[in-house]
Amino acid sequence: MLREKIKKEYLKKIEDYKKHSKLYYEKSRPIISDAKFDILKKDIIELENKFNFLKSKDSPNKIVGSRPSKLFEKYQHKVPMLSLSNAFDAEDLKNFEKKIFNYLNKKIKIEYSVEPKIDGVSASLTYKNKKLFIGVSRGDGKEGEIITDNLKTIKDIPLQIKNSNFPEEIEIRGEIFIKKKDFEKIKDNFANPRNAASGSLRQKNPNETKKIPLNFIAYTFGYLKNNKFNYQTEFLKELSKWGFRTNPDNKVISTIDELIKFHNKFESIRYSLDYDLDGLVYKINDLRLQDRLGFTSNAPRWAIAHKFSADHANTKIINIEIQVGRTGALTPVAKVNSVNIGGVIVSNATLHNEDEINRKDIRIGDVVKIERAGDVIPHVIEVDKSKRDKTSKKFKFPTKCPSCGSATIKEFNSTTKKYDAVRRCTNEGFDCEKIAIERIKHFISKEALNIEGFGKKVVENFWNLNLIKKPQDIFALKYDKIINLDGWGKTSVNNLKNSIENSKKVSLQKFIFSIGIRHIGIENAKLISEYIKDISNFIKLIKTKKFDKFLNIDGIGETQIKSLKNYFSEHSNINIVTELSSILSIENHKINENGILKGKSFTITGKLNGISRAEAKSLIEKNSGKTLSSVNKNLDFLLVGEKPTRRKVDLAKEFGVKIISLDQLKNLLN
Numbered sequence: 001m002l003r004e005k006i007k008k009e010y011l012k013k014i015e016d017y018k019k020h021s022k023l024y025y026e027k028s029r030p031i032i033s034d035a036k037f038d039i040l041k042k043d044i045i046e047l048e049n050k051f052n053f054l055k056s057k058d059s060p061n062k063i064v065g066s067r068p069s070k071l072f073e074k075y076q077h078k079v080p081m082l083s084l085s086n087a088f089d090a091e092d093l094k095n096f097e098k099k100i101f102n103y104l105n106k107k108i109k110i111e112y113s114v115e116p117k118i119d120g121v122s123a124s125l126t127y128k129n130k131k132l133f134i135g136v137s138r139g140d141g142k143e144g145e146i147i148t149d150n151l152k153t154i155k156d157i158p159l160q161i162k163n164s165n166f167p168e169e170i171e172i173r174g175e176i177f178i179k180k181k182d183f184e185k186i187k188d189n190f191a192n193p194r195n196a197a198s199g200s201l202r203q204k205n206p207n208e209t210k211k212i213p214l215n216f217i218a219y220t221f222g223y224l225k226n227n228k229f230n231y232q233t234e235f236l237k238e239l240s241k242w243g244f245r246t247n248p249d250n251k252v253i254s255t256i257d258e259l260i261k262f263h264n265k266f267e268s269i270r271y272s273l274d275y276d277l278d279g280l281v282y283k284i285n286d287l288r289l290q291d292r293l294g295f296t297s298n299a300p301r302w303a304i305a306h307k308f309s310a311d312h313a314n315t316k317i318i319n320i321e322i323q324v325g326r327t328g329a330l331t332p333v334a335k336v337n338s339v340n341i342g343g344v345i346v347s348n349a350t351l352h353n354e355d356e357i358n359r360k361d362i363r364i365g366d367v368v369k370i371e372r373a374g375d376v377i378p379h380v381i382e383v384d385k386s387k388r389d390k391t392s393k394k395f396k397f398p399t400k401c402p403s404c405g406s407a408t409i410k411e412f413n414s415t416t417k418k419y420d421a422v423r424r425c426t427n428e429g430f431d432c433e434k435i436a437i438e439r440i441k442h443f444i445s446k447e448a449l450n451i452e453g454f455g456k457k458v459v460e461n462f463w464n465l466n467l468i469k470k471p472q473d474i475f476a477l478k479y480d481k482i483i484n485l486d487g488w489g490k491t492s493v494n495n496l497k498n499s500i501e502n503s504k505k506v507s508l509q510k511f512i513f514s515i516g517i518r519h520i521g522i523e524n525a526k527l528i529s530e531y532i533k534d535i536s537n538f539i540k541l542i543k544t545k546k547f548d549k550f551l552n553i554d555g556i557g558e559t560q561i562k563s564l565k566n567y568f569s570e571h572s573n574i575n576i577v578t579e580l581s582s583i584l585s586i587e588n589h590k591i592n593e594n595g596i597l598k599g600k601s602f603t604i605t606g607k608l609n610g611i612s613r614a615e616a617k618s619l620i621e622k623n624s625g626k627t628l629s630s631v632n633k634n635l636d637f638l639l640v641g642e643k644p645t646r647r648k649v650d651l652a653k654e655f656g657v658k659i660i661s662l663d664q665l666k667n668l669l670n
Contacts, residue, residue: 003053010047010054016040018058039345049457052486072137072145072202078171079222081122081138082298084281084305093256093282096304100284103293103301105612111285113232114262115219115250117305119276120177121197123151124222128169130161137201149206151176156216158243166242169225174218174244176201179274182213193276215275218244220283232285252285259306267308279307292615312371312381313346315339320351320364320395324403324434326442327518328425332357332397334368334380341372349378354397355421361385363392401425403434428570430470437463439516443471447522448514449503453496461485471514472579474500505585508535515577519563527555529589530626535581542568542577554604554617554629595624596669603628605648606641608662616665623669631657639665 017040041060048054087093101107122138135151136144151157154176178186178193186196200212218239220232229235236246249266253259263280270277284290284302293301319335332351339346349370351357360383362368367387372378401408406427410419430436441459444451451474462468465485467477477500483493506514513525520528531553532538541547547564550556567573602620604613604627616639617627631638631651638652638659652659660668 006047006051007054010044010051011056013040013044013047014056014058017044017060048487055487072147074139074143075134075136075146076143077124077136077139077141077222080295081124081141081144081173081222082295082300083141084303085299086279087304087306090256090260093259093304093306097256100293100301103612103614104289104610105608105615106610109254110289111231112253112259112282113236113250113285114253114259115247115281115283116266116273116275116277117279117281118175118177118217118247119194119278120175120217121194121201122173123147123176123201123216124171124173125151125157126169126171126223127161127166130166132157132159147201150201150203150209151216153206153210154214154216156245161242163242165238167225169223171222171224172218172239172244173220173222174216177215177217177275178213179215180276181274186212216245217247219246219281227287229287231287232283232290235287253282263306270308277308279305281305312369313339313341314367314369314384315346317362317364317366317368317380320357320362322398322402324401324425324432324438326435326438326516328401328427328432328435330354330398330401330408330423330425332395334362336368336370339370341370341378346370346372346378349380351380353421354423357395357397361394363388363395365389365392397423401427401432401434404432406432428566429572430576431572433463436469440468440471440474442516443514444474444503445514448510449506451503452499453492454499470576472576472583475504475583504583505587507587508532508538508589511535511580511584511586512538515567515573517563517567519560524556524560527553532589534588535586539578539581542574545569552628552630554627556629593624595622597623597625599624600636601626601628601634602637602639602665603631603635603648604639604641606644608639608641611662616662619665619669631655633657637665 020040044060048059085096087096097110100110124136124138124144125132126134126136132148132152134146135148135157137147138144152159176197178196180193183193183196189196196212197214200209200214203209219236221227221235229238233250233252236250239246251262253262259282266280282304284293290300290302295301315336315338317334317336321333321335323331323333325331330353332353334349334351336347336349349368351362356362360380362380362383365388367384368380369382369384370378371381399408400406404425404427406425408423408425410421410423412419425432425435427435430439437459440463441456443449444454444459454474459468462477465481467481468474477497479493479497482488482496483490507529509522509526509529512520512528513522528538528550531550532541541549542564545565545568547561547568550561550564551558597620602625604616608616620627628635631648633655635652635655635657638648638657640649640659640661649659651657
């Protein structure tokens with residue numbers, strides 16, 4: 001009876017999912033919010049994981065979307081449309097500005113161009129010879145969909161520019177949105193204004209799009225041929241002259257304190273505005289500084305979104321569980337009575353670490369306030385001690401690993417002269433079950449070997465069935481056993497087999513990252529791969545444990561060396577890497593050899609004027625040069641700034657290494 005009830009609930013959710021999936025992907029007319037759609041998918045997947053007898057060809061586990069790519073032709077953005085980093089408080093803003101100063105290697109006065117962050121849909125408009133040439137959606141940031149005809153229906157978008165000083169070619173970016181008063185007229189057909197805008201732009205017939213009262217606010221440019229602008233605000237003024245609509249609330253602010261005051265004031269009036277917004281965007285006003293700062297892998301260094309106050313709710317802690325991560329970190333997680341926060345159902349909240357639990361005196365059974373800020377993991381912000389049971393006891397953090405029983409420690413940080421807040425399992429091998437599982441998840445992740453169809457749940461399932469215990473077991477899977485498992489069939493097994501075979505060809509950088517060594521992220525793995533060149537050199541190093549050689553790599557320090565020594569002190573880790581090296585086809589590190597500094601090596605010493613060491617290093621490497629941390633007889637140049645290390649200068653003179661200034665480096669780079 002219970003089985004039938006569960007199945008009935010499941011099939012109802014599947015029907016709902018099919019309905020909303022079709023509305024979103026095929027009809028482009030979603031009638032529920034993205035958050036509710038995500039909850040529906042999550043509910044279905046959780047039911048399938050919990051009850052093996054539940055399965056459907058229409059499950060979100062089986063399909064992704066519903067033919068979205070057939071509606072429009074794809075278009076590659078000339079300049080990626082990246083997302084922004086988020087700030088939620090004054091400390092985040094101070095850290096943002098501090099990173100700017102560190103990168104530029106000096107503290108300068110910064111002006112910020114401030115604008116409201118409208119909750120709409122991003123779009124890109126490319127003009128050639130004063131005419132709208134193509135209109136594109138943001139897509140995944142690198143590739144969007146051509147929606148020119150739909151964008152032409154929006155009155156705020158000029159199809160031809162008459163101004164004489166309009167650039168020969170320019171890509172103007174902005175936000176498509178619907179005003180609140182206009183949405184009232186169509187709200188029966190859409191879940192919210194943002195979904196209405198998104199759905200309207202995905203109409204195949206522009207005449208249908210034309211019926212929706214869409215607006216366009218221009219806020220920046222992506223590509224601009226022969227850019228002559230110096231400031232963001234200067235460009236915004238010119239946009240208005242060209243006939244584009246810009247936000248009248250744009251403002252220039254110079255200090256963090258003033259940014260916070262303006263943010264607080266704007267948040268107090270946000271609901272009285274005629275458009276939805278979820279924060280403010282701060283951009284460095286000086287476009288030359290923007291150009292110097294550049295981008296990280298997924299966001300500009302020169303801009304940040306300051307979100308409005310987070311949603312929160314009160315609930316009760318049912319239990320506190322300790323999770324063990326890939327690097328042995330013990331993370332406490334509060335299991336709470338499910339509560340709706342900003343349209344998302346929350347049943348877990350991070351407690352961060354042992355110190356946080358002690359500081360807030362968080363206990364099982366407490367009534368707590370939980371906050372969810374943007375996409376940040378929900379966390380406990382305060383305990384309502386007036387509702388605490390008199391019999392409650394302080395939570396005791398385990399001194400033994402809950403997974404393997406090994407001792408847990410807090411490491412002493414020689415820089416801060418304090419013990420770390422995080423307690424860790426001391427097991428460095430694959431004997432700790434939780435660490436081993438998390439390492440395998442890391443190994444197959446997108447940034448590492450990227451084995452499609454081999455998700456986290458699959459790792460856990462295969463582990464429990466004793467199909468995998470170490471990374472190399474993935475390449476010796478018994479497919480005849482997998483095909484008989486619930487949820488698997490001939491097609492899915494063949495797809496998995498092909499994904500695993502395709503993953504065998506991997507770069508040296510990704511392989512080193514995939515091993516899961518603490519403090520060796522993708523950037524440090526790149527530095528190491530550049531230094532060792534091929535896998536055979538890496539195998540020799542881990543067997544001889546001569547990691548001090550890596551101190552010659554600019555960017556690798558004592559912390560990384562210690563981590564490598566600890567990891568490979570466990571002989572089983574050496575065996576795993578050796579076995580994997582014989583299974584995989586690991587490509588040697590490839591170097592761009594076309595730059596003007598090809599074959600030249602540099603060491604930097606002293607403070608450079610107006611440029612950080614990181615920026616100087618980036619310039620050298622972009623032009624095919626190498627940067628080393630120490631001076632030797634094979635070094636080509638010693639780049640010297642203010643107050644250089646005297647020993648490096650003396651060694652350079654002794655070895656006959658050419659000593660150059662920053663200006664001389666610029667001359668080398670023309």
